[in-house]
Amino acid sequence: MLVLLATAAFTSGCRSENYYCDADGCFLCDGLGCRPIEGPPRPGCNGDYECSEGRHCTDVGCVTECGDDSDCPMGTVCRDGVCLNPTEPVPVPNPGTCTRNSDCPTGEGLVCVDGVCQVDNGCGGAACECSATAPCASGFTCIDGECRADSTVCHFSHECGGGRICVNGECREGCESSAMCPAGQTCEDMVCVDLPPVTGECEDNGDCDAGEICIDSVCETGCTNDSACNSDEYCSGGVCVYDDRPQPFCTSSAQCQPGRPCVGGVCRTPCDTSQECLSFDVQFRVCQNNFCVTSNEATSNCMLSQDCSTPGDSCVDGVCR
Structure with missing residues (x-):
């Protein structure tokens, strides 16, 4: 959320926010420092009739109407009902x-x-x-x-002016990310479009019971670590989900019998021939790279379903089936 500081008490240095605006401008910060962020370019105009819906013509071009900072694209804040850079003067209306x-x-x-x-x-x-x-x-x-x-109908984007794209005969605001779009819109195919209405049991965490958070319009059990979840779940992204992670038999050779190193989460048996492997464990029956491995390990042809050539196949235990 944009934060506008009314005075210049804070200068243009980094604070804890990743993105913020103050009297010196808007800034995006990361571990390497802060860089200034400018608002999207404004189309020129001779009157309101040349601006898209929700915009007014001024001496600096078409400006976006707003009620608060959240209505404005990144690089601008809401001042006198329009989205402006924090340092620029309020423009003069030019309605024609x-x-x-x-x-x-x-x-x-x-x-x-x-x-x-x-x-x-x-x-x-x-x-x-x-x-x-x-x-x-x-x-x-x-x-x-x-x-x-x-x-007033466009055919190509170059007819729309800087920062805008021609979509179905209309010049729309162009974007590279949703942060550049006004509140209530998202960036799709480089164009700001309205977000679909939210449906489901929640819109934000406040709609859920204590200990739950809103994920994709559904109240899910919230968590901060695995101990808050059931035994067959783990904490991922603040939500308890089914634990489908690999569960290794070993994490170090100290957990294995002497002479059997831990390789790939399994206590491996050294070998010279596959016949030696059969005498230890019929599951790890193939000698490969001097360790006993399973037949599927030796002949694996996939890791994910997209690795399989036959439509509808899944990768199960390293083999398409």
Whole structure:
């Protein structure tokens, strides 16, 4: 969560947070130090009509509306209702004010609607509804059930300006990670998209009983170490899960009989021939690299199911079956 410090009491040095913002800017810290983080680039604009939904035109371009810092992408904080770098001045709004059509830029198909220059979509400035059976007039394209002037519909990402990507005719915010997206959105295919509504028995740990935590919308038993879990479970990521880890017969040669070293979690029998192995243990019946091993160890062709060539096969005991 973004942390905004109202004063410059803290300078731009590392603190315990991995990411934070103060009066000197926003910073991302790791074991090597801190580096400044800038917000995503802003598209230029001549009025609100050139900004995407949830944005306003200002003298520094289209800025994102916000209620608090969590609504803003990494590198910015919420100031005066818009996402800004902590050090930049509050921009001057530029909604494209007009009183008549002649106040709007000529040659761009704009009309004055409610004091703002907007694209004339042929419906007097109101939204024209459209569908497969009710197409738009010539010069307009149907986007999400609304007729939009071709001049406002993108075909390629280079038409959208810095930091934005053309998706289904609309210029969307580009991203490299979800941290660059506003609250309630995630980064998919380099585009910020809305997160699906959360369903299930919980949204956060507060929805669960004492000792439980919310994992993938399900309340799971929480833990900090293996002792908090059942005998057939272990603590992984703060949750008790079934213990499917390898359980070695030995961890050191001191746990084995004299002359039998611990190799790969098993007390191995030295050998020169497979016949020698059979006299000790019929399971470890093959002599390989001077130790008795199982037949599957000697002929293993997989470690995971993707190592198997036949669809549907699983890797069981080192063999596809």
